[in-house]
Amino acid sequence: MSKTDTQVFPHLSEILKIIDGALRANSSMAANYAGLLADKLEQEGNREQALRVRERLARAPTGIAHAQDAGRISTGLPIDTESRMHTVDVSHPMVDAVKLYLPSGVDSRIREFLNTVRYYDALQASEAASPLRLLIYGAPGTGKTQTARWIAGELKLPLLTVRCDTLISSLLGQTSKNLRQVFEYVEQRPCVLFLDEFDALGSARGNERDVGELQRVVISLLQNLDALSENTIVVAASNHDQLLDSAIWRRFPFRVPLPLPDFQLRKELWKEMLGKFSSSALDFDLLAEKSEGISGALIEQIVLDSKRTAIFAGATAIDPAELFKRLGLSLALVQRVALPSLEDEICWLRKWERKIFSLRELSRLYSISIRKVSQLTKEEDGEEKRGHS
Structure with missing residues (x-):
């Protein structure tokens, strides 16, 4: 052989x-x-x-x-001549320093892309190689940036991040020039190019807002992608995949949607992120159920806020009711429900989940009497009466 x-x-x-x-x-x-x-x-x-x-x-x-040293990037980063700002940010994610939480099917697809990078030469020799380009898309907070960081860390390569909206210039032709500078810079060094807010550059041509300059930007982007070596690693991320030009999609052999976490992943996220601050009294199934429709990033923020409250109180574990309270208030924000006062918060939480937020529990959380909670929620203060019997 x-x-x-x-x-x-x-x-x-x-x-x-x-x-x-x-x-x-x-x-x-x-x-x-x-x-x-x-x-x-x-x-x-x-x-x-x-x-x-x-x-x-x-x-x-x-x-x-x-x-x-392949891990170091020299100076001379591309600069937008109008703003005098760098159009590329350089970071060095470490192996195992970035944790990736994705549904199993999505995780498998991302790892397939990673293996395609690692075995590119073998694939190319067998005429089975594809350009190393990955498009990830989904709602904010689903892990697009984290995925790009994880890929760079696993490959032990620097991550060159371009927020595509920063490339847009008011000067005629400057945006295309910015693009060309970025791609020329990337081609010269081992790295992972991360195009964040990708729809800012790749929006579909021919829409109502389209003007000649934006058309030229899309054409320039396509030309630069075509000129790039196929083994240059490109990861693009978009919150608005429906805006991307059809020609852009064809340049990315790997396309992975990042959905909001499902029940099992939400349960895993709560457990992993709470860590040692978890409480034996916490019902993770109920927590996963009640957090349906929120992103992993929001779960992380709720956990951080709850940990901070526990530390302020000198506790070694979070208060389950406090955690559910923060979850309920976060859901109100997601649903654009205005809660300008503590009284509004109390009424919202009581309406949202009566089993968790009894009159007595709301009284404890907000340090007011059960009678006051009863008056705010316009309910009978039966709990207070039972407490005195």
């Missing part, structure tokens, strides 16, 4: 990138990918080969030698 290309050249992608850098007289690009090659060789146990690559890099001029 003959050896495949990847068995002979297991790091063909990095070698080709080094050659590209040399042909373009782009020493930084060549050095960046040579550094990545050395890292991969060392991880595989080929320390002598890694050392030889790094020795060659060490002989390069000082400015180039600094690029040999």
